[in-house]
Amino acid sequence: MGFDAGGEAPTVQETMVMPAVDRALGRFGAQYGVDYVNLGWVAGLESGEAAFVNNIRSVVTQDFRGKPIDELPIMKGVNTGKDFQFVIHIGYAEDPIRQYVTAFKLPLVVATWGMMGPHYPPYIEAGQMIGLIVGMPGAAEYELLIGMKGEGLKGSDALSMTHLMVATFCILGNVYYFGWKAAGRKRKE
Amino acid sequence: MMKMEFNFALLTGVFLSLACYTYVYKESGFWTIAEHTFVGLSVGYGLVLAIQNIYTTALIPISAGANYPLIGSLILGFMLFSQYSKKYMWMSRWGMAVLIGIGTGVAMRTVIQAQITEQLLATFLPLVAKDPLQTLNNILIVVMVCATLFYFTFTRGKGKIAGQVRLLGRYTLMATLGATFGATVLTRMTLFTGVWTFLWGPEARFYLIPVGIAMMIILALYEKLPRISSKK
Numbered sequence: 001m002g003f004d005a006g007g008e009a010p011t012v013q014e015t016m017v018m019p020a021v022d023r024a025l026g027r028f029g030a031q032y033g034v035d036y037v038n039l040g041w042v043a044g045l046e047s048g049e050a051a052f053v054n055n056i057r058s059v060v061t062q063d064f065r066g067k068p069i070d071e072l073p074i075m076k077g078v079n080t081g082k083d084f085q086f087v088i089h090i091g092y093a094e095d096p097i098r099q100y101v102t103a104f105k106l107p108l109v110v111a112t113w114g115m116m117g118p119h120y121p122p123y124i125e126a127g128q129m130i131g132l133i134v135g136m137p138g139a140a141e142y143e144l145l146i147g148m149k150g151e152g153l154k155g156s157d158a159l160s161m162t163h164l165m166v167a168t169f170c171i172l173g174n175v176y177y178f179g180w181k182a183a184g185r186k187r188k189e
Numbered sequence: 190m191m192k193m194e195f196n197f198a199l200l201t202g203v204f205l206s207l208a209c210y211t212y213v214y215k216e217s218g219f220w221t222i223a224e225h226t227f228v229g230l231s232v233g234y235g236l237v238l239a240i241q242n243i244y245t246t247a248l249i250p251i252s253a254g255a256n257y258p259l260i261g262s263l264i265l266g267f268m269l270f271s272q273y274s275k276k277y278m279w280m281s282r283w284g285m286a287v288l289i290g291i292g293t294g295v296a297m298r299t300v301i302q303a304q305i306t307e308q309l310l311a312t313f314l315p316l317v318a319k320d321p322l323q324t325l326n327n328i329l330i331v332v333m334v335c336a337t338l339f340y341f342t343f344t345r346g347k348g349k350i351a352g353q354v355r356l357l358g359r360y361t362l363m364a365t366l367g368a369t370f371g372a373t374v375l376t377r378m379t380l381f382t383g384v385w386t387f388l389w390g391p392e393a394r395f396y397l398i399p400v401g402i403a404m405m406i407i408l409a410l411y412e413k414l415p416r417i418s419s420k421k
Binding site for chain 1: 234238239242245246249250291292295296298299300302303304307308310311330365368369372373374375376378379381382383385386
């Protein structure tokens with residue numbers, strides 16, 4: 001079951017995530033509405049997430065494709081966080097930790113962008129998160145782990161080259177800085 | 190040979206991506222087009238989503254005779270628009286107060302446990318573990334957390350030891366901020382490689398070169414023309 005409390009993701013889900021899910025789950029004969037569903041956007045950011053896990057039907061009445069959720073087999077008997085078994089969150093991790101993990105003791109896996117990587121290991125140490133995918137390197141590692149090579153691995157070479165370029169410029173910058181400093185000292189002498 | 194069909198969406202994607210990169214040169218007309226398109230689309234998309242959301246979660250249940258308390262929420266929401274009138278601006282504060290109050294309340298309900306208690310408990314680690322690397326890791330976590338807390342709590346304590354502990358706390362903060370800064374820079378690189386993976390994709394690259402050349406010619410002419418006319 002996918003939903004978004006941010007605002008930009010429903011279309012991303014429908015155009016990118018859902019086709020990927022279709023491809024991945026299609027191998028096992030999974031069907032939309034029966035095994036997975038896109039519930040679209042829920043307003044209110046963290047308040048929206050809290051409302052969603054406390055009573056799904058209070059904030060969502062139909063899925064992203066406009067079908068009433070009570071007509072979807074996957075939604076039968078599912079209405080609160082207690083009915084979930086697992087959460088995968090894409091984005092910032094603080095909100096889901098507060099609303100899903102602390103409130104409902106749900107196991108949480110987070111996929112986030114690289115800049116948030118250094119902030120989240122403490123949550124793994126504390127057992128509040130059971131898995132973390134950080135940026136494109138994390139996506140590449142995950143693809144390799146599950147044996148489904150995709151965009152992450154494809155972009156890794158380019159990313160490694162840019163990292164190498166940044167490291168080279170850092171070294172050159174330092175060499176220049178210390179050289180300039182040493183030259184200044186010599187001039188003074 | 191691969192058969193190519195004209196793809197307007199791809200052409201627009203290539204044009205807008207290159208238009209954004211013209212900012213590296215200067216704030217050109219292309220950049221303005223890309224900026225305004227992005228802002229316009231985002232606002233339009235957000236507005237449609239919001240209206241759709243109000244329609245499905247409030248108007249349909251109310252018209253079906255259920256969930257009447259949502260009428261109160263709709264009124265509070267409409268009161269936010271009173272911001273546009275100087276006379277009735279005070280009314281918007283009610284809606285804003287409810288929004289902020291609920292947001293803070295919902296977050297505060299679990300924040301103490303999620304981000305203070307649980308994190309504090311995770312710091313109570315055994316200083317000697319079976320794995321020597323784990324032992325080192327645990328010692329570093331405990332010492333650095335204590336030093337950082339000391340740095341913020343005892344800002345004015347005198348003495349050489351206190352000063353050393355504060356220094357360690359400061360170094361810990363610097364290391365964390367440095368890691369965040371480095372990760373941010375590298376994330377930007379990921380975005381850059383992502384855009385160029387799209388631009389150099391098997392279909393987009395057919396549009397990339399002609400669109401890029403056309404944009405460069407227009408930019409060059411735009412730069413040259415005023416100078417030529419001023420010489421005349």
